[in-house]
Amino acid sequence: MNIEKRFSTDRATPAPENGGRGRVAGLVARPRLWMIAAIVVILAVAAFAYARGGKAPAPVASPPPRVTVTVPGRQAVAGSITTTGTLAARREMPVGIAGEGGMISRVLVEPGDWVAAGQVLATIERSVQVQEGASLAASINVARADAALAQSELDRAKALVARGFISKADIDRRTATRDAANARVKVAQAQYGQAGARIGRLDIRAPAAGLVLTRAVEPGQVVGPGSGTLFRIAKGGEMELAARLAEQDLARLRIGLPAQVTPVGTATPFRGTIWQLSPIIDPQTRQGVARIALTYDPALRPGGFAAATIASGSVDAPLLPESAVLSDAAGNYVFVVGPGNAVRRQAVKVGDVSDAGITIVSGLTGTEQVVLAAGAFLNPGDKVTPVRAPVQRPAA
Structure with a gap:
């Protein structure tokens, strides 16, 4: 009985030792208070979540990304078609043996000479x-x-x-x-x-006035009706560029349209006009030929390669920068911001490409909000915040 009473007394009233044991007990009690406070906060949050139906608070949604858009409208765009081709004589005349033939006694012309109609080119013994x-x-x-x-x-x-x-x-x-x-x-x-x-x-004569292009005969050579072509003459010295074009480009051209032809190796363009359009399309390549008539110049050598720019008139169409037009296996397309600021894909057909931009032949009316850039990072249906591009004013 006395032992239990003393034990209780000892636990209730600790014996002070220089006042240190009571200070330590106070420090031990403080972390316990912090733990109790934390538990209370957790319980309060859980009770709030339970009061809202047992769901956690929804996260705050981020705003849609901002994209730059433009309304291109429609404007008169000067159309042009760029192509390449081979230079040739517009009317090439092969000259050979008209009679029984024999041994060539004289050759009177060289390639590059101008000859008159009926002029003797070579004689036979x-x-x-x-x-x-x-x-x-x-x-x-x-x-x-x-x-x-x-x-x-x-x-x-x-x-x-x-x-x-x-x-x-x-x-x-x-x-x-x-x-x-x-x-x-x-x-x-x-x-x-x-x-x-x-x-x-026995006199080999020029059938018409023109420029001698080639000579394939020498004195002493025996020639006959089967000898083939001995001379080639460009009638009147007229040249042409035979340019191959896709059928959709060929349909935009007509006889008489102007063109600029630049031979390889020179930066000087030569003026010409379309004088003939192919009446058929090659079923294999889906191409036709546009023939551009050129006046004679020493830089225009038959058989040479040249580039041509053909003016195809003006069209009223939207004009977009290259960054707005994308392409994949399905063709060319742009992204348009539609109702609800949702992005949709719009297939387009492009025309001429120039420093001013890309002409949109079909697919747009010009009143749409077209995404100027960042189209590669968008998908159809994405929500965006459209920002109208600033209007570019011409310099005074």
């Missing part, structure tokens, strides 16, 4: 043909002598008819003889003319 011509000329004289004799005999016979020495049948025979002799004269003359024509065809 003709000594045999000249002798044949002389023989035929002599046969004409023989035929004429026979015709003169037949005419004299007929005249004498007609004088004797009145005296009864010559019958009417004799007169008819002598008349026939005279007519046959005259006919032989004409045959001899025709043969002589034919020989002269053959000799004339």
Whole structure:
């Protein structure tokens, strides 16, 4: 009994040792108070969450991203088509052997020479043909002598008819003889003319005035009808650029439109006009040919490569910067901000590309809000905050 009472007394009233044991007990009690306060706060939060239906507070939503948009409108855009092609003579005339041929005795022109219509380009050795011509000329004289004799005999016979020495049948025979002799004269003359024509065809002549492009014959060479082309001449020196174009570009062109042609190796453009458009489209490449007529210049060499810019008139269409137009396997497209500031994809067909921007041929009316940039980071249906791009005013 006394032991329990003393033990209780000792726990209730600790014996002070220099006042230190009571201070330590106070420090131990303080963390316990902080723990109790924390538990109370947790319980209060849990009670608040339970009062709201057992759900945690919803996080605060971030605002939609800001994107720069533009309303392009419509404006008159000068259309142009850029293409490449090969230079050639507009009318190339191959010149070969027109007669029986022979050995070339002289060549009178070189590539790059200008020739007139009918000018001799080369000659073929003709000594045999000249002798044949002389023989035929002599046969004409023989035929004429026979015709003169037949005419004299007929005249004498007609004088004797009145005296009864010559019958009417004799007169008819002598008349026939005279007519046959005259006919032989004409045959001899025709043969002589034919020989002269053959000799004339031994001169290789230019069929029209123009520029000699190539020469494929030398003196001493034996040529004939199967020798092929000996000279090539550009009629009038006129040149052209044969430019291959896609069928949709070819449909925008017409004969007479101006063009600028720049050959490879020079920065000087040459003015030309379209003189012919291909009436067919290649089913394999889906392309046609536009032929651009050019006047002669030494820098325009047939067979060379050149670039061309063809003016295709003006179109009324929206114009967008390159950053606004995207493309993938499905084609070209832009992002448009629609109702509720939701982004949607809009397929477009592009036209000419210039320093001013890209012409939109179809797909936009010009009143849409088109995303200028950052389109690659957007997806259809995304919510955005559109910000109108500042209007670019021309410098005074």
